[in-house]
Amino acid sequence: MTSWAITANGLRKSYGDKTVLDGIDLAVPEGTVFSLLGPNGAGKTTAVKILSTLVSPDPASGEIRVGGHDLATDPRAARAAIGVTGQFSAVDGLITGEENMLLMADLHHLSRGEGRRVAAELLERFDLTEAAKKPASTYSGGMKRRLDIAMTLVGDPRIIFLDEPTTGLDPRSRHNMWQIIRGLVSGGVTVFLTTQYLEEADQLADQIAVLNDGRIAAQGTAEELKRRIPGGHVRLRFSDPAAYQFAAVTLPEAARDDASLTLRVPGDGSQRALRSLLGRLDAAGIEADELTVHTPDLDDVFFALTGADPRHGQSDPTSQSTLPSQSKENVR
Numbered sequence: 001m002t003s004w005a006i007t008a009n010g011l012r013k014s015y016g017d018k019t020v021l022d023g024i025d026l027a028v029p030e031g032t033v034f035s036l037l038g039p040n041g042a043g044k045t046t047a048v049k050i051l052s053t054l055v056s057p058d059p060a061s062g063e064i065r066v067g068g069h070d071l072a073t074d075p076r077a078a079r080a081a082i083g084v085t086g087q088f089s090a091v092d093g094l095i096t097g098e099e100n101m102l103l104m105a106d107l108h109h110l111s112r113g114e115g116r117r118v119a120a121e122l123l124e125r126f127d128l129t130e131a132a133k134k135p136a137s138t139y140s141g142g143m144k145r146r147l148d149i150a151m152t153l154v155g156d157p158r159i160i161f162l163d164e165p166t167t168g169l170d171p172r173s174r175h176n177m178w179q180i181i182r183g184l185v186s187g188g189v190t191v192f193l194t195t196q197y198l199e200e201a202d203q204l205a206d207q208i209a210v211l212n213d214g215r216i217a218a219q220g221t222a223e224e225l226k227r228r229i230p231g232g233h234v235r236l237r238f239s240d241p242a243a244y245q246f247a248a249v250t251l252p253e254a255a256r257d258d259a260s261l262t263l264r265v266p267g268d269g270s271q272r273a274l275r276s277l278l279g280r281l282d283a284a285g286i287e288a289d290e291l292t293v294h295t296p297d298l299d300d301v302f303f304a305l306t307g308a309d310p311r312h313g314q315s316d317p318t319s320q321s322t323l324p325s326q327s328k329e330n331v332r
């Protein structure tokens, strides 16, 4: 039986006459990464704030449970099970990294000795030991995020909300953060991750929900979402014009490119579709010089579902990752 870290039924939130969340359902199994993906202003942070008890949902919402606790009746117990790091970090720049950690230890009522031990351990784990005695204001963006997560872990939460944890980070820091998140999950923690970055959700999430206009436009694994939208195909390239012609006749559904002797056979990129195509080629004795499987990437999915083309209108000029990610081309 699945144990759920988070469940929400009909989650609603309006500000004045603006509906931000229009009845969304969420179910996040323990020990997994769930990614809420959406364009700017879609309501991701609002969802995190509600689930982490910082903001009340509208009364018309259904039951919301976090860490097994009903938010309406036992928000305190839910709060004890979670850690939250937001887009606006809790790090105090005027004091050192170590002092920030010790402050968190105090907030969690750890003894002095225990607080020091936990702080040292986490600073080490997040590669901040060397910088521990320096004011946090001198840290790079990546270091501040790492400190922020380390501070969240002082209370040993089983569920962590990471609200756009890599926004504004350079690619190296972003990859470091991904490693940290994977490490948390392998330790059994559940991660609820919001991101605008398709590649991030693709890399980390077991389940992705695409939020658009206050509703979940689609949900599934990255692969399931990619398979749902058109654009998948197999490309067959030939060097022999006669073989190309024969293949074109054998596969009438294929789009032809006579100049490059290439056929594009539409398909969903699934193993079954590929097996069927290979069977047809084998039966006809056709041997392509090159066979390439193209599955749509999350950029395609996002565009199809939200109408917002992530290739345009980047919200974060320091980031590259909403630019088109490489199509998944598997050359065999």
Ligand SMILES: Nc1ncnc2c1ncn2[C@@H]1O[C@H](COP(=O)(O)OP(=O)(O)OP(=O)(O)O)[C@@H](O)[C@H]1O
Binding pocket: 015, 020, 038, 039, 040, 041, 042, 043, 044, 045, 046, 047, 196
């Ligand atoms: N306290 C508030 N009062 C009024 N409107 C709000 C409030 N908080 C959020 N909103 C509005 O709700 C909408 C969703 O905001 P939210 O911050 O949840 O979006 P988001 O998906 O996290 O966006 P981003 O990626 O830009 O952080 C926005 O239109 C925002 O202006």
